[in-house]
Amino acid sequence: MKPKWWNKGKSHLSRRDKVIKKLLRVYKGHLTSRNNFFYSLCRSIISQQISVSAADSVFLKFEKKCKSKIKPKTISKLSISDLRKCGLSRMKAKGIKSLAEKILNKSFDPKLIKKMSDEDAINYLSSLRQIGRWSSEMVLIFFYNRPNIWPVQDIGLLRAISNNYHKKYLPPKSFVKKLQKKFSPFCTLAVMALWYSVDNEPVQY
Numbered sequence: 182m183k184p185k186w187w188n189k190g191k192s193h194l195s196r197r198d199k200v201i202k203k204l205l206r207v208y209k210g211h212l213t214s215r216n217n218f219f220y221s222l223c224r225s226i227i228s229q230q231i232s233v234s235a236a237d238s239v240f241l242k243f244e245k246k247c248k249s250k251i252k253p254k255t256i257s258k259l260s261i262s263d264l265r266k267c268g269l270s271r272m273k274a275k276g277i278k279s280l281a282e283k284i285l286n287k288s289f290d291p292k293l294i295k296k297m298s299d300e301d302a303i304n305y306l307s308s309l310r311q312i313g314r315w316s317s318e319m320v321l322i323f324f325y326n327r328p329n330i331w332p333v334q335d336i337g338l339l340r341a342i343s344n345n346y347h348k349k350y351l352p353p354k355s356f357v358k359k360l361q362k363k364f365s366p367f368c369t370l371a372v373m374a375l376w377y378s379v380d381n382e383p384v385q386y
Contacts, residue, residue: 182213183211183212183213184211184212184326184328186328186367187211187212187370189367190328190367190369190370191205191370193367194364194367194370194371194374197363197364198360198363198364198371200345200346201364201371201374201375204345204374204375204377204378205370205374207374207377207378208373208374208377208378210373210377212322212323212326212369212370212373213326214323214324214325214326215323215324216324217251217324218291218320218324219251219252219253219280219281219284220251221319221320221323221324222280222306222309222312222316222320222324223243223251223256223277223280224236224240224319225312225315225316225319225320225323226273226276226277226280226311226312226316227239227240227243227269227273228240228319229273229311229315229316233337233380238268239267239268239269242266242267242268243264243267243268243269245267246259246263246264246266246267247259253280253281253282253284253285254281254285256277256278256280256281257278257281257282257285259278261274261275261278264277264278272311273311275310275311276309276310276311276312277311279309279310279311280309280310280311280312283309289308289309293305294306294325295325299321299327299329299330302317302321302325302327303317303318303321306320306321314332314334315332315334315335318330318332318335319332322369322372326369327369328366328367328368328369328370329365329366329367329368329369330368330369330372331361331364331365331368331369331371331372332372333354333357333361335372337375337376337379337380338372338375338376339351339352339357340379341375341376341378341379342356342357342360342375344378344379345375345378346360
């Protein structure tokens with residue numbers, strides 16, 4: 182089920198920007214949540230700094246190792262070595278183990294994020310091991326379906342901006358910031374359409 186703000190966002194962006202208006206005609210997908218915070222965060226950790234196809238390959242092995250039960254309790258029973266065999270780096274394996282531990286011992290509570298601003302939520306998520314701004318933003322988009330996330334560190338987004346607005350790669354930071362201001366408060370929808378323009382496989386974490 183798409184977010185309540187989705188259709189309003191499409192109308193808003195179509196009025197604000199001709200390029201996005203054209204992309205939204207092609208992009209027929211919409212944002213849904215898996216309703217599994219731990220799954221989304223594991224997926225974002227695995228996807229860090231590798232291609233989409235490489236991330237998919239590693240995640241399939243990870244899912245198999247977890248017997249399709251990607252939950253903190255399942256991970257708590259696996260060793261770092263078990264996770265490394267899926268293709269995870271030592272740092273990513275430790276990050277996933279640490280996340281499972283913090284959720285199980287309740288030192289990290291995902292439910293608190295719902296009432297936080299985007300920036301406070303990013304800071305709270307970034308307190309976790311192996312979680313930086315990009316991973317936090319992916320969780321805010323794909324789990325919480327926040328409407329105004331603009332992940333300026335995302336390579337796919339920067340490439341899409343370069344392609345669609347005829348800018349060099351990397352596009353100037355000032356131009357990226359200008360687009361953010363233009364697309365606000367529906368940056369997330371613009372990001373989804375721009376991603377789709379460079380890789381027409383629906384993105385999901």
